[in-house]
Amino acid sequence: MSNPPHQRPEAPASPQSEARGQRPAASFAPGAATISGEDLERAKQIVRTISSVFGSRVVGQENLRLTLLAALAAGGHVLLESVPGLAKTTAASALASSITGTFARIQCTPDLMPNDIIGTQIFNYGNGTFTTQLGPVHANVVLLDEINRSSAKTQSAMLEAMQERQTSIGGEVYKLPSPFMVLATQNPIEEEGTYVLPEAQMDRFLIKEVLTYPRPGEEHEILDRSTSGRLSAPSEPVASVTLDDIRFLQRMVDAVYVDQAVKRYIIDLVFTTRGSGPRPVPNLTQSVRVGASPRGSLALMRVGQAHALLNGRSFVTPDDVRAMRYGVLRHRLVLTFDALAGGIKPEQIIDAVFHAVPMP
Structure with missing residues (x-):
């Protein structure tokens, strides 16, 4: 029996058409300044310090650098996906080394138990009497290496930690340190001994970054860094920022102004992923089984605020959302079987949605 014909969502026509109807960025600024120039300068200095440490350890991967900075400033978690050897673990440890906080690396395996992560009573x-021994998740930056190799039971143990910023051990609640950030990695090409992350777990990640191969020059x-010994972690102390600096950065993200027009734009985008919105994408329901949740709206706004701050602005524009x-959205769209069989990527759906919704 032949499969029914499958129509792909309409793709953007051109970059010029995407910008149609865009207003000047200044129209989205508040009437009064929400962040002082001094605070903006301090935020820039913090970002420069972290970027410097990242660049000394990781070659290229500019999108990854921006992703980690935005997630750190927004107080969210990141899922990194790529084939082996593209510096996922190195990038996570580089970010951790730029912060004067605690760092824990958890190697996920099928026999890893929840107590191995959150802790137990001894x-x-x-x-x-019983004494409580806190697990490695009680750190400022936690690296879950190959998260999809852990069982569903162990993966679910991270839900409370990632969402509620706390763990429950022996009926007692233990708050996680602040700031708290989870960096999880997974390999998409290996299936033996792996467990697919459920949608509830995926939705807890603010951003899912898919790493690509470096360019020839990178x-x-x-290779040059390897032969000169600069590829490994530096033996000398590197510049770092304090936990107070990170908390300051996150407070600044809270203070970044979001205009009502930008909020409506975000809502229209998310509703369009669900098959409705002001200008529904033709045939979208043939490709998308479940659209983005309200957590996706919050993520678009929060990441937009972080992106604006990273670029030295105190207000969000539609370009920050884009x-x-x-x-923000690739792991929040559940594609249909027909879309998967037809080789349609989430990025194609996202482009179609952003093309359909006019910019304010």
Whole structure:
């Protein structure tokens, strides 16, 4: 039996048509300044310091650098996906080394248990009492290496930690340190011994970044660094920012102004992913089974605020919302079987949605 014909969502016609109807960026600025120039300068200095450490450890991967900075400033978690050898773990450890906080690396395996992550109670035979031993998740930056190799039960143990910023051990609630950020990696090409992340777990990640191969010049730089000994972690201390600096950066993101027109734009985009919106995409329901949730709206706005701050602005423009649209939405769209069989990528759907919704 032949499959029914499948129509792809309409793709953008041209970059010029995408910008149709865009107003000047200044029209989205508030009447009064929400962030002082001094605070903006401090935020820029923090970003420069982290970027410098990242660049000393990772060659290229500009999108990855922007993703990690935006997620750190927004207080969210990141899922990194790529084939082996593209510096996922190196990037996570580079980010952690730029912060004077605690760092924990958890290697996920099928036999990893929830208690190995969140902690457990240990009986003390000397005094007949239980003592609580906190797990490695109680750190400022937590790297979950190959998260899809852990069982569903272990993956679910991270839900409370990622969403509520706390863990429950023996009926007691233990707050996680602030700031708290989870960086998880997964390999999409290996299926043996892996467990697909459920939608509830995926939705907890603010951004999902898909890494690509480096360009020839970047790969040449990797080889040069390897032969000169600069590819490994530096033996000398590197410049770093304090936890107070990170908390300051996150407070500044909270203060970034979002105009009502930008909020309506975000809502229209998310509703369009669900098959409705002011200008529905033709045939979208043939490709998308479940659109973005309200958490997707919050993520678009939060990442837009972070992107604006990283670019030295105290207000969000539609371009900030568009800048990281793939990372915010690609893991929040559940495609139909026909779309998967037809080779349609989430990025194609996202482009069609952003093309359909007019910019304010």
